[in-house]
Amino acid sequence: MNTIGFILERHSDLCVVSDSPLLDTKILLCHVIECPQENLYMNQQYCLTSRQLLAFNELFRRRLSGEPIAYLTGYKGFWSLNLRVSKSTLIPRPETELLIEKALELPLLENAKVLDLGTGCGAIILALSRERPTWVCTGIEIQRDALRIAEANRASHHVKNVKFLHGDWYQPVLDQKYHLIVSNPPYVANGDKHLSNMNLRFEPRSALISGEDGMRDLTHIICKSPEYLLNGGWMLTEHGSEQGQKVRNLYESVGFLDVATFADLSGLDRVTLGCVP
Secondary structure, three states: OOEHHHHHHHHHHHHHOOOOHHHHHHHHHHHHHOOOHHHOHHHOOOEOOHHHHHHHHHHHHHHHOOOOHHHHHOEEEEOOEEEEOOOOOOOOOHHHHHHHHHHHOOOOOOOOEEEEEOOOOOHHHHHHHHHOOOOEEEEEEOOHHHHHHHHHHHHHOOOOOEEEEEOOOOHHHOOOOEEEEEEOOOOEOOOOHHHHOOOHHHOOHHHOEOOOOOOHHHHHHHHHHHHHEEEEEEEEEEOOOOOHHHHHHHHHHOOOEEEEEEEOOOOOEEEEEEEOO
8 A cells, every 4th residue: 555544554663663653654754755744644545656655665664774764864953953964974963952052151252253173964053153143153074975964054054154174173273263162073982882772873983983982082172172262262062971070171171161061951961161261
């Protein structure tokens, strides 16, 4: 059968890989037939064309294998944006929105210069730039495929106050200083048990793993950051739930003041910030 109603009944097959099997089925179905979810139940007798059914079955098969919905549709919602993603980028996560919230609370100038290290699909810097259109924003990414996705997101959302640069962490901006540096770097330890998680199996290892203890990239960007911050400038980093104390120690070891760690909605340490004197 190829009606919408019959296809929706197949959602139970996804229970082995998803906590939201019906929603996943709706998203894939709407992606294929290009209609909003609210229209599905009003058109349950609609028959998919042979091409639409073939496309849906392929996406459904891939979802059964554990592939994330965002990679199947090519998009993921983050903050107020619908962002393009690919297997060259990390999928933006809800907990990262805490970093956006804390950055927007900082006492920054109207024309503040902001740097995002390891921008990926551009989620953080694009969200900030949309909220603060007078900020002067830069995103740096070492993976060229990810950089192309970030640029496509910038263009599709008509963001004018962001530029993206290719390079390794601070390398493209050696002579620049900023009012704010933000980053969601890799922070998973090599061999961490979570890497076998169904969704993580499909995401780029370069965006996840950071040395034997997960602290390699955090250590580098935090310890180098005072060279790239103006007096009174701020840094915010996302990190693992068990890394809060280590990250605070790093901030304090290089002279940051007002160092604080904030928990996400699950009550887990997620974002640490500090100010240079």
